[in-house]
Amino acid sequence: MIIDFQTLFTQLRTLLTENGFAGSGLKYAYLSIGLLCLVLFLFVTLFITRQIFIGVINKIIIKRKPQWQSALLEFRVFRAFALIFVAYILYSVIPYLFIDFKKAHFYALIFAKIYVVLAVMFAVNAFLNALVSIMESTRKYADKPIRSYKQVAKIVFYIVGFVLILSIILNESPLYIFGGFGAVTAVFILVFRDPILGFVASVQMSAIDLVRVGDWITVEKYGADGEVTEINLTTIKVRNWDKTVTIVPSYAIVSESFKNWRAMEESEGRRIKRHINIKISSIKFCDDELIQRLQSIDFLKDYLKETQQEIERYNAEHTVNPGNLVNGRHMTNIGTFRVYAEKYLESNPYINTNLTFMVRQLQATENGLPVEIYVFSKEKGLKKFEEVAADIFDHLLAAVPYFDLEIFQNPSGSDMRQLIQRS
Structure with missing residues (x-):
């Protein structure tokens, strides 16, 4: 023993006897003073370990901030192991404290044993949490399923702890309890299948x-x-x-x-991922008339000027025949519309441009060429998010005709009737 409790309590009994205590008075005085001394001793012990010893360790850790020691501090491993010391003291004192009260001694000893098991379980749980945190912070184990192993270890450890507590209460060997579990496992699993699955899932x-x-x-x-x-x-x-x-x-x-x-x-935004189907037959090169019209759009002024100068310089350097727009480089109405959509979205205060931001073409299908808007809205609530998305596509759908483009739409009954009437 670290502390000789037998000698201390023997001296207490001798002191009480010398002061005239005897019989039942001696027993109750011995128990009362012993309990008071135990409470004071535990209080002083917890104060020294938590406020002084652990406090000094915490200050050193906070100052140096090493990874593994910070994890021990975060999960309160030192506090957890301090409880084991308290449990040891309690278990050691009970045989001498309740020496005159056999029944109370029996129950107090059961309580002390259970407390020791719970203190050890609490300490091991804290240590496992800290250990997993330390391992996950290292490059070697960063991509390993460490948490799964921790869960299995905890489940096994909790089962062992439960069996130990049960064996203490029933005053039977833990091996006897484990043997009893084996006999009823099949029936237990069959009857309580859903609660067991639910417990494991929880x-x-x-x-x-x-x-x-x-x-x-x-x-x-x-x-x-x-x-x-x-x-x-x-x-x-x-x-x-x-x-x-x-x-x-x-x-x-x-x-x-x-x-x-x-x-x-x-996160910082909610994704908007929707597309507009453009009629492929409406896609064309931008002629001078279309470029002149598009220059009145504020978002495209600088782009059209810079791009036109770059294209003219390229075509001049490569002596491109200007008689056919297929020769050399030229802007297209679909490409200009895509740039316009990007500029418009960049100016939208509800769009988070720090996240993924793009306007792209998808694979052309029988329903036209999809131009997809892939951005993130700062508004994440369902109602406000839908309002932001609707405002964006309201505007873009209305802007499409300005680029001599058409939205693809399957012909309806009225379209077929108009076609027949014209013919």
Whole structure:
């Protein structure tokens, strides 16, 4: 022993006897003074370890900021191991403190043993968290599934801790408890299949932070698209945007595909990814008349001037025959429209230009040439986001005819009737 508690309590009993205590008075005085001394001793011990010893260590760590020591500080590993020392003191004192009270001694010893197990579990849990944090910060383990190994280790350790506590309460060997588990495992799994799957899923969701209350998730298989309002052992309640409620099994979140929009909501923007189909037959080179008209558009003034000068210089250097627009370099109405769309979007105060920002052409199809807008809106709320996207495409759709372009549209019944009437 680090401290000889037997000698200390023997001296206490001797002191009380010398001062006239005897019989039941001696027993209760011995217990009362012993408890008071134990509480004071634990208080002083915690004060010394937490406020002085651990405080000094924390100041050194904060000053130097080494990675591994910072992780130990972040997950309170030193505080956790200090509890083991307190548990050791408690377990060592009880046999001498309750020596005159057999029944109280029995229950107090059970409590002390359970506290020791819980203190060790708490310390190991903190150490595992710190260890994983340290390993993930290193290049060697950065891309390894360290958290999965930590989860398995914790589950095994918790099971062992639970068995130890159960064996202490039942006063049986841990091996006996483990043997009993083996006999009922098959029936237990069959009867409590959903709660077990839900419990495992809950542990995984909590450990890797998959879903929180308030998250916007989409689970297509179950028709869920809305906000998580409640997370239980076996189910997750989702209030959809149409005000209906969908119940999703907890294990479906970890075993099947789903979409969590939290990362988008915490980011600097929400993606707008939509396209306009341009009628291919309306695409052409820009002639002088079209260029002259487009120069009245503020967003294109500088672009047209600089690009026209560059094209004329190139064509002159390469002695291009100006009789055919196919020769040499020339601007096209579709390319000029794409530049206009970029300039317009850059001027839009609701667009975050620090994120991915582009106006691009996709593969031409039987429905025309798609010109896609791929930008991020600063507004992430559903209503405001849709308003920003609608305003952008309202403007661009209205601007298309100014470039002698046409929007592709499948012919309707009225189009066919007009065609027949003209013929």
